[in-house]
Amino acid sequence: TSATMLKGxxxxxxxxxxxxxxxxxxxxxQGPQSIQVQVERxxxxxxxSESDPAQHGEQHEGRHYSIPFQELKTVxxxxxxxxxxxxxxxxxxxxxxxxxPALELLHYLKxxxxxxxxxxxxxxxxxxxGKTLSLCHVIxxxxxxxxxxxxxPDAHLWVKNCRELLQSTYNKQRFDQPLEASxxxxxxxxxxxxxxxxxxxxxxxxxxxxxxxxxxxPLGEVVEQGITRIKNATDAVGIxxxxxxxxxxxxxxxxxxxxDGVNALWGRTTLKREDKSPIAPEExxxxxxxxxxxxxxxxxxxxVLTLSQTGSLFKPSKAYLPHELLGxxxxxxxxxxxxxxxxxxxxxxxxxxxxxxxxxxxxxxxKAPTEEGKKELLFLSDANPTQLERLCAYL
Amino acid sequence: xxxxxxSCSAALSRRLFLGTRVVxxxxxxxxxxxxxxxxxxxxxxxxxxxxxxxxxxxxxxxASRREVYTEDFxxxxxxxxxxxxxxxxxxxxxxxxxFTQEDVDRAITYLFxxxxxxxxxxxxMKHPEQIFPKQRAVQWGEDGRPFxxxxxxxxxxxxxxMHDIYGKILQVENQQNQLLPKSLLPxxxxxxxxxxxxxxxxxxxxxxxxxxxxxxxYTQLIRLLxxxxxxxxxxxxxxxxxxxxxxxxxxxxxxxxxxxQHDAQGMPFSTGQGRRKTATAEAVVSGHGSGxxxxxxxxxxxxxxxxxxxxxxxxxxxxxxRLGKHDVTCTVSGGGRSAQAGAIRLAVARALCSFVSxxxxxxxxxxxxxxxxxxxxxxxxxGQEGARRKFTWKKR
Numbered sequence: 006t007s008a009t010m011l012k013g014x015x016x017x018x019x020x021x022x023x024x025x026x027x028x029x030x031x032x033x034x035q036g037p038q039s040i041q042v043q044v045e046r047x048x049x050x051x052x053x054s055e056s057d058p059a060q061h062g063e064q065h066e067g068r069h070y071s072i073p074f075q076e077l078k079t080v081x082x083x084x085x086x087x088x089x090x091x092x093x094x095x096x097x098x099x100x101x102x103x104x105x106p107a108l109e110l111l112h113y114l115k116x117x118x119x120x121x122x123x124x125x126x127x128x129x130x131x132x133x134x135g136k137t138l139s140l141c142h143v144i145x146x147x148x149x150x151x152x153x154x155x156x157x158p159d160a161h162l163w164v165k166n167c168r169e170l171l172q173s174t175y176n177k178q179r180f181d182q183p184l185e186a187s188x189x190x191x192x193x194x195x196x197x198x199x200x201x202x203x204x205x206x207x208x209x210x211x212x213x214x215x216x217x218x219x220x221x222x223p224l225g226e227v228v229e230q231g232i233t234r235i236k237n238a239t240d241a242v243g244i245x246x247x248x249x250x251x252x253x254x255x256x257x258x259x260x261x262x263x264x265d266g267v268n269a270l271w272g273r274t275t276l277k278r279e280d281k282s283p284i285a286p287e288e289x290x291x292x293x294x295x296x297x298x299x300x301x302x303x304x305x306x307x308x309v310l311t312l313s314q315t316g317s318l319f320k321p322s323k324a325y326l327p328h329e330l331l332g333x334x335x336x337x338x339x340x341x342x343x344x345x346x347x348x349x350x351x352x353x354x355x356x357x358x359x360x361x362x363x364x365x366x367x368x369x370x371x372k373a374p375t376e377e378g379k380k381e382l383l384f385l386s387d388a389n390p391t392q393l394e395r396l397c398a399y400l
Numbered sequence: 401x402x403x404x405x406x407s408c409s410a411a412l413s414r415r416l417f418l419g420t421r422v423v424x425x426x427x428x429x430x431x432x433x434x435x436x437x438x439x440x441x442x443x444x445x446x447x448x449x450x451x452x453x454x455x456x457x458x459x460x461x462x463a464s465r466r467e468v469y470t471e472d473f474x475x476x477x478x479x480x481x482x483x484x485x486x487x488x489x490x491x492x493x494x495x496x497x498x499f500t501q502e503d504v505d506r507a508i509t510y511l512f513x514x515x516x517x518x519x520x521x522x523x524x525m526k527h528p529e530q531i532f533p534k535q536r537a538v539q540w541g542e543d544g545r546p547f548x549x550x551x552x553x554x555x556x557x558x559x560x561x562m563h564d565i566y567g568k569i570l571q572v573e574n575q576q577n578q579l580l581p582k583s584l585l586p587x588x589x590x591x592x593x594x595x596x597x598x599x600x601x602x603x604x605x606x607x608x609x610x611x612x613x614x615x616x617x618y619t620q621l622i623r624l625l626x627x628x629x630x631x632x633x634x635x636x637x638x639x640x641x642x643x644x645x646x647x648x649x650x651x652x653x654x655x656x657x658x659x660x661q662h663d664a665q666g667m668p669f670s671t672g673q674g675r676r677k678t679a680t681a682e683a684v685v686s687g688h689g690s691g692x693x694x695x696x697x698x699x700x701x702x703x704x705x706x707x708x709x710x711x712x713x714x715x716x717x718x719x720x721x722r723l724g725k726h727d728v729t730c731t732v733s734g735g736g737r738s739a740q741a742g743a744i745r746l747a748v749a750r751a752l753c754s755f756v757s758x759x760x761x762x763x764x765x766x767x768x769x770x771x772x773x774x775x776x777x778x779x780x781x782x783g784q785e786g787a788r789r790k791f792t793w794k795k796r
Contacts, residue, residue: 131702322705323698323702377721380723380724381714381723383724384691384714384717384718384723385707385710385711385714386701387699387700387701387710389701392701392707
């Protein structure tokens, strides 16, 4: 009887769930508007009301800014990491932290000289430090300023686990990947609707005996062709890349090429032919065209790349430096580039992140808001954003 | 003669052996011939006689009782032991007069090195009292009459001891009753017994009395002794009771705390070593730091991607509430990921002892941070698939 009494006592320590008036998990799309409207709410430590990345500066470092849902759907149909997407769905808002590498990149992009060849920026760092989200921050900035975004969410997805490999119609030695190409074209269309009607194709492309795209027709037609006729999707992608590269120098638009996991282009693939012999990356049409895009022989925009070990094939897990992940071939191809190191949170950013989670009532443990709790979290995650996020998911 | 008849039955079954034995007998020559000469008889009988010495009867051998060692036998053994000790001392080139038992042990391990794991199976040379189990001398005289008056209880020494203790209790009570009307001199010496010592356990008591006891007997004896101890009695009784107690070593005094060293810049640091399964780790904990940990030159987040290992590392620092105050640099080798984490945890805890007060060292010891985990991989046994797992049992 004493044992059961004790059990009852311990179970009485229930966690009181404070109903925050901002807790809008049950509210639909009305939520984000309320954030934008309530400017009179005092600026908390972890948030900033500045939602235009162009205005982000040193004073916003460490703070979260939110992206409205409309922009989220257009700009990022496919770019965000899956865990972040889950977090967006849970919290009901998409908040990115403003960090130093992203600020640096934004500074460079604001001062790009569009007459010079496109500069290649490479975000590198250890696993889970925030390279992809920094890339997304930059993409949001460019989208807000009317750049054309060419965003490949994860180049590793194109070199592994491909169900269908067809022999390319354009070049017999190469292989097509219809599924990946068509999904990418769909997302590309969502992002850059307005540009597709403005840009005109400068050549005639013959798809088959009955279908062809005339010179001067809008790029949107090529994209439609790729989406509807999946067999020609890869070629459509190639055409899009070629045209955009050619025409970005004209000054009509600024082009941002953003590739996540660019080390996949120069690594190895896990795909095999029917006779079980391995395929080199350059034998895939998508990769070949993308490699051509990586060269800095065009101007009128910029290239932002991310190295990623997480999805990479045949690379040791401790590798994170450019020359380790790109290999000799890739390094020479990308040379010269501007490397930007993305590291773990510093103390201020860490505090801000914890504060953000506490505000959203994500951390339910009693000890989480205390100093000792924060020290424990700091030790266990070592201020690594991914580790911290995974750790907080349990609390 | 009973012996040849017994051997007949056996010899019939071992006809094969007969031939070989006879061959051997002929080939060996002199001493066999003399033996043959000593026993009269023809060939087959000769071999049969030889067989009697060799053959074992097929009757089941009864379970051997404990051999009874006579007093003379024990005395002879003691003399031989002392002589042997002197010989050993001469062999080792030491003085026979001052040759202690430790020296004997050392000499034996030197002269007879053994690789056996079981310590009790190695060669020993100890006093016969420690080797031969204590046995009771004959309890009755030539006329068959027992010496002790309590012999027919069956447990004479136990009951005589109980009798003695009760006699003492009565005596002390009488004294106190006499002193009560005059002036009582309380001597609070019972308290000394309880702290730092424990009662003899049943096995030790059995050894002392050379008699088997039951659990109830044991508890009764201890109760009586406690009663005697609680009474305010003189030093003689206290000494009598303390014969039945053994002292306990105080646990916490055993910790050896490494001293704090200072490096070139004057920063205090301390080292510690730890082991777990097959992994060994050495940790250098510096006194002032920001909580960075490096393992084999790599950041601990990269070395231990699993949360569980990092929690193990956190345990000693979190327990002492010094999470962001120390820097740790450690090297570890061997074992797997859990074993390495455990080894580092032990090393860090030991190194932290020098920065911390004695109380906190005791708390750490009680939390289990300073104990080497004795669990090692159990060996696989023959006839089984693993250490415990047996082969699949098939009914047929």
